[in-house]
């Protein structure tokens with residue numbers, strides 16, 4: 248081809264290669280805001296609230312009886328840390344409860360004290376995803392997890408999945424167009440790293456992924472619980488159901504929504520799509536697949552851990568550039584920009600030398 252079109256054409260071709268390698272990376276490795284131990288002003292559960300309300304748990308040891316421990320046991324049971332032996336949970340701190348606390352602390356990336364200390368009780372009170380946590384570590388260097396049996400969508404690659412919004416199960420305080428924009432962005436993040444694309448369809452009945460807002464008991468055995476607590480849940484492949492708690496103050500813009508219990512729709516949508524694709528909860532706080540999210544907080548960008556997890560299921564999108572996520576968990580924007588800049592400039596210099604040579 249070079250011989251066919253002569254030196255001027257070669258220069259134009261190389262110029263286009265130059266432009267392509269100078270294009271920005273698919274994903275910016277922006278670090279999510281730091282983890283802060285704060286208490287929430289609004290609560291639906293008795294043990295939620297300020298530090299005074301939870302201090303009574305801090306010195307509990309085996310044999311202690313403290314009102315509220317049964318509620319924490321229910322919470323551990325709900326999310327996969329404690330099995331129900333008798334018909335009910337008591338307020339007694341026993342050995343099984345202590346080992347459940349330890350497993351919870353390990354999974355959520357907390358100091359493993361086996362005690363109901365401040366970080367642990369605060370974490371328990373934090374709003375979260377309704378999908379139970381998977382508690383097993385197969386590999387010490389990774390933190391992402393899969394559902395039992397490692398289910399994934401099993402269609403031919405590259406794969407296209409359709410999604411639709413339930414016409415009956417929606418909310419009034421956000422427009423459908425705002426919701427659609429948010430979900431389009433959330434799906435695009437995952438599509439940019441794996442060879443899977445997502446297309447909105449009007450045909451709700453035949454859509455692969457069905458999205459809706461539901462209140463309380465809505466028929467799938469996982470009732471929602473009102474403001475905060477459980478925010479949303481979705482199902483492992485190839486179910487395709489993504490449910491959001493209609494009782495939450497969902498928002499697409501914290502500037503206009505001032506409620507202290509406002510929840511960022513895009514952050515939760517991005518997390519729940521991870522479940523739809525086959526990812527379970529990660530134990531790294533910065534990842535999208537970490538199970539909890541504070542009100543008025545955002546966690547929008549996939550981290551290296553999220554990307555490695557989903558790419559191990561589906562492979563990489565051919566357009567995905569690994570360098571864009573290098574060490575994203577420990578990098579600042581500047582660090583990543585510097586690395587990306589260095590590599591593209593090195594290629595640019597190489598292209599210019601080639602131009603001169605040709």
Ligand SMILES: [Zn+2]
Pocket residue numbers: 376377378518519522528538
């Ligand atoms: Zn989740």
Ligand SMILES: [Zn+2]
Pocket residue numbers: 461465467469480490
């Ligand atoms: Zn549901």
